Amino acid sequence: MSQTSGDLTFSALREQSHPDCFVCGPANGGGLGLEFRLSHDGAVEACFSCEPVFTGYPGMLHGGIICALLDGAMTNCLFAHGLAAVTVDLNVRFHHPVTVSLPAVVRAWLESGGSPVHRLAAEVVQEGRVVAKGKARFVDKQAMSWFGGNSR
Numbered sequence: 001m002s003q004t005s006g007d008l009t010f011s012a013l014r015e016q017s018h019p020d021c022f023v024c025g026p027a028n029g030g031g032l033g034l035e036f037r038l039s040h041d042g043a044v045e046a047c048f049s050c051e052p053v054f055t056g057y058p059g060m061l062h063g064g065i066i067c068a069l070l071d072g073a074m075t076n077c078l079f080a081h082g083l084a085a086v087t088v089d090l091n092v093r094f095h096h097p098v099t100v101s102l103p104a105v106v107r108a109w110l111e112s113g114g115s116p117v118h119r120l121a122a123e124v125v126q127e128g129r130v131v132a133k134g135k136a137r138f139v140d141k142q143a144m145s146w147f148g149g150n151s152r
Contacts, residue, residue: 010038013079017141023072032068034106036076043109044077050126052100061098066124070134073108074120078138081110085118085138096131098124104131111135116143 014036019027024034024046034046048069056062071090078085098104108122116139124132 010080017084038080045107050100066132069106070122073106073122077108084141090136092134098131116140
């Protein structure tokens with residue numbers, strides 16, 4: 001996929017807002033290092049190798065890592081739409097175990113938005129089947145007093 005001006009804005013916002021992010025931060029050498037790409041439908045997606053170091057129960061990816069993947073994908077979807085917001089709630093449904101040592105794809109899309117609240121959804125797919133889904137609400141950073149914005 002060639003980079004468009006939207007992709008450049010997406011990358012710049014991610015690098016400015018999240019340089020040390022565990023999921024996608026380019027400056028975090030100990031993180032997951034996911035590289036999200038913007039798709040033609042406005043969603044974002046990234047591949048994840050599901051390394052054994054992230055095992056929870058034997059042979060299964062840890063649920064906390066799955067939650068981080070979903071949250072990170074939704075945050076990157078916001079960046080792709082020129083938005084910087086923080087997660088205020090996240091609901092995850094685990095449909096099937098995520099097998100370690102098999103690649104997976106995490107994908108996220110904007111369901112509804114309007115400042116200051118944005119609703120997003122995401123899924124993890126492995127071997128062609130949806131293994132986990134997440135839904136979340138995000139609030140614009142400037143609306144959050146602990147980010148230096150106005151308190152509501």
